[in-house]
Amino acid sequence: MPQKEVDKRDAGNNFCPVCGYPLGNYNPWGDDGKTPTFDICPCCGVEWGNEDYTPESRKEYRNKWIAAGAKWFDPQKKPANWNPEEQLKNIAYETDR
Template identity: 55%
Template sequence: MMKEEHYCRICGLYMKDKPWGDDGQSPTYEICPCCGVEFGNEDYDLFSIKEYRKEWLKNGANWFDKKKKPVFWDVNKQLMNVPEYFD
């Protein structure tokens, strides 16, 4: 089972390295290849997370790194991976 600390708080993409570190408080400042959020910059609190997600979805939920987009990607299925607290 994959731990929820490995999922992007915005789009639910699984990340090999925990976006917010082992303690959940130390962001990596890496960029999510799906939604383009910079961990620790645009997802620093619940309000910013919800606003970023709303804008990303409103603008078509486009992949930031189009080369990494899976062929049969389903945004709604992926969004189910967003940790409950950040939903």
């Protein structure tokens, strides 16, 4: 499946680069966008700066997460009306079916 990935972040609107989880003004790659925090995404469980270091590693982690059922890493933080397909749109993730 061909995939496209586009960065739609701005100063107050950050997303996990793997799963599109909304992070508000928190940037997992630091204020400069280049210094990873090494924190963990509560949704997909990626360690920012380790497993999402390149476009290829983001794609690989994302594909594994989706293939495993897109399960929440920290289920207590999962929104009641969560929709993984809608969340992935935050990072302009698309698959050609």
